Amino acid sequence: xxxxxxxxxxxxxxRQRRSLHVLAAVLGVLAATIILMVWSVxxxxxxxxxxxxxxxxxxxxxxxxVAIENYDIVxxxxxxxxxxxxxxxxxxxxxxxxxxxxxxxxxxxxxxxxVDGMFGTMEIDFNNIERVASGDIxxxxxxxxxxxxxxxxxxxxxxxxxVMSGFGQEQSWxxxxxxxxxxxxxxxxxxxxxxVSFRSLQ
Numbered sequence: 001x002x003x004x005x006x007x008x009x010x011x012x013x014x015r016q017r018r019s020l021h022v023l024a025a026v027l028g029v030l031a032a033t034i035i036l037m038v039w040s041v042x043x044x045x046x047x048x049x050x051x052x053x054x055x056x057x058x059x060x061x062x063x064x065x066v067a068i069e070n071y072d073i074v075x076x077x078x079x080x081x082x083x084x085x086x087x088x089x090x091x092x093x094x095x096x097x098x099x100x101x102x103x104x105x106x107x108x109x110x111x112x113x114x115v116d117g118m119f120g121t122m123e124i125d126f127n128n129i130e131r132v133a134s135g136d137i138x139x140x141x142x143x144x145x146x147x148x149x150x151x152x153x154x155x156x157x158x159x160x161x162x163v164m165s166g167f168g169q170e171q172s173w174x175x176x177x178x179x180x181x182x183x184x185x186x187x188x189x190x191x192x193x194x195x196v197s198f199r200s201l202q
Contacts, residue, residue, distance in 0.1 A: 048147035048148055048149060048159055048160075048161050049147060049148075049149070050145065050146065050147050051146055051147060051148045051150075053126050053129075053130070055150065056119075056122055056123075056126060058150075058155070059119075059150035059151075059155035059156075059157065060119050060155060061155070062150075062151075062153070062154055062155030063115060063119065063154060063155035063156065064155075066153075066154045066155070068115075068154070068200050068202060069089065069090075069091055069092040069202065070089060070090050070091065070200070070201035070202045071088075071089050071115075071198060071199060071200045071201055071202075072086070072087070072088050072089075072197070072198075072199045072201070073086070073087050073089070073113070073114070073115065073195060073197065073198050073199075074086050074195070074196050074197035074198075075087075075113045075118075075193050075194070075195055075196070076193065076194045076196050077191070077192070077193045078192040078193070078194075079190070079191060079192065083099050083100050084099070084100055084101075084196075085097070085098070085099055085112075085113040086098045086101075087110075087113050087114055089114055090201075094110040094111055094114060097109070097110040097111075097113065115156060115157070118157050118160070118193070119157065122146065122148075122157065122160065125144050125146050125162055126146070128141060128142050128143075128144055129144060129145075129146070142164050143164060143165045144162055144163065144164045144165075145162070145163045145164075145165070146160070146161070146162050146163075147160070147161040147162075147163070148160040148161060156195055156198060157195070158194065158195050159192075159193070159194045159195070160191075160192065160193050160194075161190070161191070161192040162190060162191045162192075163190050164190060
């Protein structure tokens with residue numbers, strides 16, 4: 001009789017099951033890797049380069065040199081309280097300003113999302129970066145890193161991202177995503193904005 005005995009068949013069956021388990025594990029890891037890669041692509045978006053004080057000053061100089069005093073701008077702010085700001089500037093002054101379609105009520109917030117207002121926010125961030133670098137800090141001085149992209153022609157701060165890693169010398173914070181409550185300068189630890197529309201009227 002030439003058939004295999006049960007004792008001989010059992011090791012072969014175990015090897016077959018082991019091979020199936022290994023194959024399933026490999027396929028699982030491969031599927032998880034693909035999912036992670038897809039998630040990373042869609043969640044990270046454009047990777048913004050770090051910006052320096054020199055780049056910031058050059059962009060601000062370009063903006064001042066074009067002297068655009070009449071324009072409409074739409075800014076998308078990303079964070080826990082994401083919002084779309086629409087501002088109309090006439091003769092260098094804010095004519096209308098809305099957040100998600102609703103008029104901003106407090107006059108002190110009207111200029112926050114003008115181009116000059118955004119440059120003012122970035123100025124504060126660079127001042128804090130320089131204070132930390134020089135050691136001239138107190139427990140409330142934020143430690144920030146800034147990333148962004150400017151328009152090559154007129155200096156517009158097209159995209160900007162601030163990441164805060166802590167305060168002072170010792171306290172550290174987990175990174176959070178936030179959005180200014182009334183002004184870009186009063187933002188939560190991390191803030192991102194993008195100019196989605198800009199229309200010059202001159």
